[in-house]
Amino acid sequence: xxxxxxxxxxxxxxxxxxxxxxxxxxxxxxxxxxxxxxxxxxxxxxxxxxxxxxxxxxxxxxxxxxxxxxxxxxxxxxxxxxxxxxxxxxxxxxxxxxxxxxxxxxxxxxxxxxxxxxxxxxxxxxxxxxxxxxxxxxxxxxxxxxxxxxxxxxxxxxxxxxxxxxxxxxxxxxxxxxxxxxxxxxxxxxxxxxxxxxxxxxxxxxxxxxxxxxxxxxxxxxxxxxxxxxxxxxxxxxxxxxxxxxxxxxxxxxxxxxxxxxxxxxxxxxxxxxxxxxxxxxxxxxxxxxxxxxxxxxxxxxxxxxxxxxxxxxxxxxxxxxxxxxxxxxxxxxxxxxxxxxxxxxxxxxxxxxxxxxxxxxxxxxxxxxxxxxxxxxxxxxxxxxxxxxxxxxxxxxxxxxxxxxxxxxxxxxxxxxxxxxxxxxxxxxxxxxxxxxxxxxxxxxxxxxxxxxxxxxxxxxxxxxxxxxxxxxxxxxxxxxxxxxxxxxxxxxxxxxxxxxxxxxxxxx
Amino acid sequence: xxxxxxxxxxxxxxxxxxxxxxxxxxxxxxxxxxxxxxxxxxxxxxxxxxxxxxxxxxxxxxxxxxxxxxxxxxxxxxxxxxxxxxxxxxxxxxxxxxxxxxxxxxxxxxxxxxxxxxxxxxxxxxxxxxxxxxxxxxxxxxxxxxxxxxxxxxxxxxxxxxxxxxxxxxxxxxxxxxxxxxxxxxxxxxxxxxxxxxxxxxxxxxxxxxxxxxxxxxxxxxxxxxxxxxxxxxxxxxxxxxxxxxxxxxxxxxxxxxxxxxxxxxxxxxxxxxxxxxxxxxxxxxxxxxxxxxxxxxxxxx
Numbered sequence: 135x136x137x138x139x140x141x142x143x144x145x146x147x148x149x150x151x152x153x154x155x156x157x158x159x160x161x162x163x164x165x166x167x168x169x170x171x172x173x174x175x176x177x178x179x180x181x182x183x184x185x186x187x188x189x190x191x192x193x194x195x196x197x198x199x200x201x202x203x204x205x206x207x208x209x210x211x212x213x214x215x216x217x218x219x220x221x222x223x224x225x226x227x228x229x230x231x232x233x234x235x236x237x238x239x240x241x242x243x244x245x246x247x248x249x250x251x252x253x254x255x256x257x258x259x260x261x262x263x264x265x266x267x268x269x270x271x272x273x274x275x276x277x278x279x280x281x282x283x284x285x286x287x288x289x290x291x292x293x294x295x296x297x298x299x300x301x302x303x304x305x306x307x308x309x310x311x312x313x314x315x316x317x318x319x320x321x322x323x324x325x326x327x328x329x330x331x332x333x334x335x336x337x338x339x340x341x342x343x344x345x346x347x348x349x350x351x352x353x354x355x356x357x358x359x360x361x362x363x364x365x366x367x368x369x370x371x372x373x374x375x376x377x378x379x380x381x382x383x384x385x386x387x388x389x390x391x392x393x394x395x396x397x398x399x400x401x402x403x404x405x406x407x408x409x410x411x412x413x414x415x416x417x418x419x420x421x422x423x424x425x426x427x428x429x430x431x432x433x434x435x436x437x438x439x440x441x442x443x444x445x446x447x448x449x450x451x452x453x454x455x456x457x458x459x460x461x462x463x464x465x466x467x468x469x470x471x472x473x474x475x476x477x478x479x480x481x482x483x484x485x486x487x488x489x490x491x492x493x494x495x496x497x498x499x500x501x502x503x504x505x506x507x508x509x510x511x512x513x514x515x516x517x518x519x520x521x522x523x524x525x526x527x528x529x530x531x532x533x534x535x536x537x538x539x540x541x542x543x544x545x546x547x548x549x550x551x552x553x554x555x556x557x558x559x560x561x562x563x564x565x566x567x568x569x570x571x572x573x574x575x576x577x578x579x580x581x582x583x584x585x586x587x588x589x590x591x592x593x594x595x596x597x598x599x600x601x602x603x604x605x606x607x608x609x610x611x612x613x614x615x616x617x618x619x620x621x622x623x624x625x626x627x628x629x630x631x632x633x634x635x636x637x638x639x640x641x642x643x644x
Numbered sequence: 645x646x647x648x649x650x651x652x653x654x655x656x657x658x659x660x661x662x663x664x665x666x667x668x669x670x671x672x673x674x675x676x677x678x679x680x681x682x683x684x685x686x687x688x689x690x691x692x693x694x695x696x697x698x699x700x701x702x703x704x705x706x707x708x709x710x711x712x713x714x715x716x717x718x719x720x721x722x723x724x725x726x727x728x729x730x731x732x733x734x735x736x737x738x739x740x741x742x743x744x745x746x747x748x749x750x751x752x753x754x755x756x757x758x759x760x761x762x763x764x765x766x767x768x769x770x771x772x773x774x775x776x777x778x779x780x781x782x783x784x785x786x787x788x789x790x791x792x793x794x795x796x797x798x799x800x801x802x803x804x805x806x807x808x809x810x811x812x813x814x815x816x817x818x819x820x821x822x823x824x825x826x827x828x829x830x831x832x833x834x835x836x837x838x839x840x841x842x843x844x845x846x847x848x849x850x851x852x853x854x855x856x857x858x859x860x861x862x863x864x865x866x867x868x869x870x871x872x873x874x875x876x877x878x879x880x881x882x883x884x885x886x887x888x889x890x891x892x893x894x895x896x897x898x899x900x901x902x903x904x905x906x907x908x909x910x911x912x913x914x915x916x917x918x919x920x921x922x923x924x925x926x927x928x929x930x931x932x933x934x935x936x937x938x939x940x941x942x943x944x945x946x
Contacts, residue, residue: 256703528784572689601650608941
């Protein structure tokens with residue numbers, strides 16, 4: 135049995151429902167450019183018709199419709215694509231940091247240029263060659279000193295830049311940990327909020343969008359696995375739980391370091407920072423240290439020409455003699471300085487006070503030599519007269535050998551570098567170092583571009599599902615507007631019918 | 645699945661493509677302005693190792709060329725000095741021939757002797773020649789005067805010059821001795837044709853008026869002249885060798901410069917074409933973007 139105002143009720147429902155749809159269209163349009171927003175849709179269902187079955191149902195035929203109601207406003211989103219995106223984003227984070235660091239390393243090494251280590255190295259050898267033409271000359275020695283200082287300065291400076299880069303990366307890891315913690319805390323509180331709202335049967339669309347966006351951003355920082363459970367997203371990094379419902383395990387640089395070592399942290403920006411710091415920067419520092427130390431102390435084979443007088447002896451050798459000495463220092467100690475009586479050279483390179491051993495950071499020209507260039511040895515011949523041994527200043531043997539060191543293979547301690555080079559000229563060692571840096575940088579950049587392309591593809595797919603299309607929304611708007619107008623027309627019609635019924639009937643005999 | 649396309653996707657894609665085009669333009673721009681296609685290690689990791697090696701080799705080549713120039717100037721100087729010594733000996737020989745002529749009165753012989761004494765001093769000066777402040781005939785002890793008149797009991801025929809070779813590096817692993825010692829040129833101690841001994845003998849003979857003693861030295865003078873001539877041709881041979889080295893170094897420099905340029909220099913024509921192409925693609929993507937982005941259904945609904 136239907137009521138008199140049944141149709142009014144039906145049309146009212148229609149008006150409300152279309153209005154909700156129009157409102158949702160408005161909401162979608164408003165958020166067309168909101169990051170992480172997924173479009174929402176009103177689910178309309180025809181409401182329960184009368185009569186319900188039962189013993190006392192009326193005998194009127196037909197199920198009478200009661201109009202429309204909306205059962206849900208839901209967002210359109212595919213969890214599968216989210217997972218894909220998060221799996222790709224971590225690569226973007228990782229490779230972007232690695233690319234960035236490697237290009238900084240390229241800038242530090244600064245080759246090819248006229249100011250890199252290669253150039254000062256060449257100048258150093260040239261200065262020795264010039265000295266070999268004027269071995270008795272003070273000017274030549276001063277130039278040797280200047281070029282040696284330029285060389286050690288270059289080593290020191292690059293080493294300092296590596297130290298700075300190292301410190302920057304360490305700071306960045308902490309900054310990223312803080313950033314990640316903020317996200318984790320927000321995700322946890324969103325978990326709680328969403329749970330409360332959805333317990334009442336609604337969809338917390340906008341809150342879920344926010345949570346997903348934060349999770350996306352988080353996935354670029356560290357590798358995360360996201361599982362949706364009853365109490366919200368539980369997020370873990372490898373075997374480490376980060377968020378469980380509204381409980382957060384905060385990250386710190388210490389815990390991240392542990393996770394990096396245990397393998398729990400294996401991707402994302404922070405991982406990239408660890409790799410950049412502990413692999414690339416550390417490795418190039420090792421190589422530079424080895425290079426500096428080998429230059430000063432690495433084993434080299436040199437040939438002393440006949441007529442040279444070895445230190446501690448007074449008779450010249452009669453035939454050329456090939457011996458092994460320890461780098462520039464060992465070679466320099468074989469020769470005689472300009473001092474009288476004949477004095478053998480000191481260590482050419484030493485290390486700064488407070489350090490132990492020669493590294494790129496600690497290498498310096500021996501301060502004693504720096505203060506007195508007469509202490510630069512260039513001769514390998516002495517003469518003895520009246521019991522006094524004096525140096526033959528015009529002998530340039532040592533200066534010649536020094537200038538030829540550019541083509542002399544040095545023995546490298548391979549355990550320190552691990553790059554497989556055991557014996558090479560310093561120049562070749564350096565060139566291969568620059569070359570391998572180039573390869574790594576190129577590779578990282580390629581990986582970065584690939585991961586970006588992948589991410590963009592997934593994101594595009596996501597947009598295709600969840601993105602707001604204004605065209606679509608406008609056509610929906612028209613659809614709903616017409617539906618609304620039509621419902622209003624039905625109501626007006628029914629109003630007129632009632633008017634007829636109320637005011638137009640029972641007027642017989644007026 | 646039929647792909648929905650939303651304006652934001654188009655925006656994203658447009659931005660992405662514009663960025664890509666711009667990045668490419670920047671890269672090309674960089675190559676044009678530096679003139680190099682290798683500006684950092686990752687531009688061409690293999691090429692950069694070559695490029696660094698060429699640069700180093702060019703630097704050392706430049707040094708060798710400098711050394712060669714110094715060697716040449718030293719050798720040329722040697723040649724000049726030997727020429728002077730030869731001329732002095734010619735004069736000596738003329739005088740000796742003149743002096744061994746039996747018709748000279750003692751006065752004439754005395755004046756010949758005086759001239760020879762002068763010539764001896766001239767030879768001493770020559771034997772103490774310096775180039776760049778270095779005594780050329782004293783081996784590696786070129787900081788000391790070889791025939792130093794100030795030494796007590798100075799007698800040039802007893803002077804022993806240093807035998808050390810002065811070597812210049814003129815190529816990878818190539819060193820070249822460039823000096824001659826005084827003993828090689830003017831005769832060692834006790835050699836019969838030691839030029840100073842010969843002159844002393846001549847002067848003694850002239851003083852004594854003994855023509856036989858004087859003419860006996862002609863052979864010695866000639867043999868010494870031969871030796872000086874030999875020394876000159878030795879210097880000439882070294883000059884030839886050094887000049888050959890110089891040519892080789894210049895060729896090498898040309899080769900290295902060429903290889904370096906092939907490795908690291910940008911190809912301008914290609915670059916300009918590429919950047920033009922890139923520019924027009926960029927323009928096109930901009931204009932298409934402008935058309936694509938603006939209209940939506942909103943623009944057409946009244």
